[in-house]
Amino acid sequence: MKILMVSMPSLHFFRWTEQLKDAGHEIYWFNITDSGKFEGRLDWVQQKFAWRLKWDFPGRVYIKKEFPKLSRYIQTVNTNSTPKAFENYLHEIKPDVVHSFALYVSCTSVLSVMENHPRIPWIYSSWGSDLYYFQNFKAYLKDIQAVLPRVDYLFTDCQRDYTIARTYGFKGEFLGVLPGGGGFKFDSTKPLKPPGERKIILIKGFQGRSGRAIPVLKAIQRLQQEILNYHVVVFGADREVVEFVKNEKIKTWFNIEVIGRIKYDEVIEFMQKALIYIGNSNSDGLPNTMLEAICFGAFPIQSNPGGASAEIINHGENGLLIKDCKNIDEIKNHLTTALNDKDLTNKAFKKNLKIRLDLEYEIIKAQVLKAYQNINSQ
Structure with a gap:
């Protein structure tokens, strides 16, 4: 089967597509952001890039820097539209199916083309905030309601988003709830460190649009004495989080480490050493980092927007759910519980060892x- 992927370059997309290697399909990728060829990643996939400019003329970068107004004018006549470039590629490869990842990035921009080709099946993978967050904005909701009736097949990372998709016009076949980046690789023969041997409190450091790391850090501030014997690691810290730490007393704490974006393998290393993982946001699907915590033995404390996290975490059994992502006292209380209730963390560790079997890469x-x-057989 010829499968045409439409996506921005992202870790989720790379990991999902890698599942199809040597599966007997021809895989093509229309890089919706036209950000150049990705060497060493998906080399076996035929990548469509460098499609945006009609002519990449000499001196283009210099003109863009020194004469921005002239550059903008040139762009208006030297740029291919996304629908036109995509349709040309569609005619060139004649795919059996198109698979778009993230609605507002990779569906709306090619919708007009897919409507012109109703016989080509269209798969849509919903990620994170795709439907739950963006349904609250008129312009995005209009896009959601336009795209979903044309979509033939749907993957989501949580049951919640399937329900939302049905509400806004999806009438096709649901292909299931699966992690947006595929499953997780781990050596089932190598035992994980038990909770008693773990001394890291791991915090996802996103603030920005949906992340809410700062309320977590404010909760941490109230527990300085209680966490003296732990190493607090804030990873993926964005500018707002870095500035917050810089301006607060916690910057002087000997046991706190704030780091920016790190490689996937480094995240997994931290998860294998962490007693507690805290992820907090006002919108998400089923967070991959929460699933990583479950797979690698960290006790998850996770926000629960729209009830998505509750699909895998039973509050007080295999983790704790944050009801209000802005409530510092609630987060503080959850962290205190996780630090003091050894019976809870030990039982959660054992329960999550069983859950992770269903999240294993090959499964x-x-x-x-x-x-x-x-899809191919229909």
């Missing part, structure tokens, strides 16, 4: 390949 991969095969 998820088999479900993904079966879904594509079912």
Whole structure:
């Protein structure tokens, strides 16, 4: 089967697509952001890039820097529209199916083309805030309601988003709830460190649009004495979080480390050493970092926008759910519970060891390949 992927370059997309290697399909990728060829990643996939400019003329970068007004004018006549470039590629490769990842990035921009080709099946993978967050904005909701009736097949990372999709016009076939970046690789023969041997409190450091790391840090501030014997690691810290730490007393704490974006393998390393993982946001699907915490033994304390996290965390059993992502006292109380209730963290560790079996890479991969095969046979 010829599968045409439409996506921005992202870790989720790379990990999902890698599941299809050597599965007997021809895979093409229309890089919706036209950000150049990705060497060393998906080399076996035929990538469509450098499609935006009609002519990449000498001196273009210099003109853009020194004569911005002239550059903007040139762009108006030297730029291919996304729908036109995509349609040309569609005609060139004649795919059996198109698969778009993230509605507002990779669906709306090609919707007019897909409407002109109603016989080509269209798969849409919903990520994170795709539907839950953006349904609250008129312009985005209009896009959601325009795209979903044309979509033939749907993957989501939580059951919540399937319900939302049905509300806004999806009438196709639901292919299931699967992690947006595929399953997780771990050595089932190598035991994880038990909670008693872990001394890291790991915090996802996103603030920005949906992340709410700062309320977590404010909760941490109230527990300085209680966490003296732990190493607090804030990873993926964005500018707002870095500035907050810089302007607060916690910058002087010997046991806090604030780091920016790190590689996936480094995140997993921290998860394997963390007693507690805290992820807090006002919008998400089923967070991949929460799933990583479950798979690698960290006790998850996670926000629960729209009830998505509750699909895998039973509050007070295999983790704790944050009801209000802005409530510092609630987060503080959850962290205190996790630090003091050894029985809870030990039982959660054992429960999550069982849950992670369903999230293992080959298990998820088999479900993904079966879904594509079912499409191919129809």
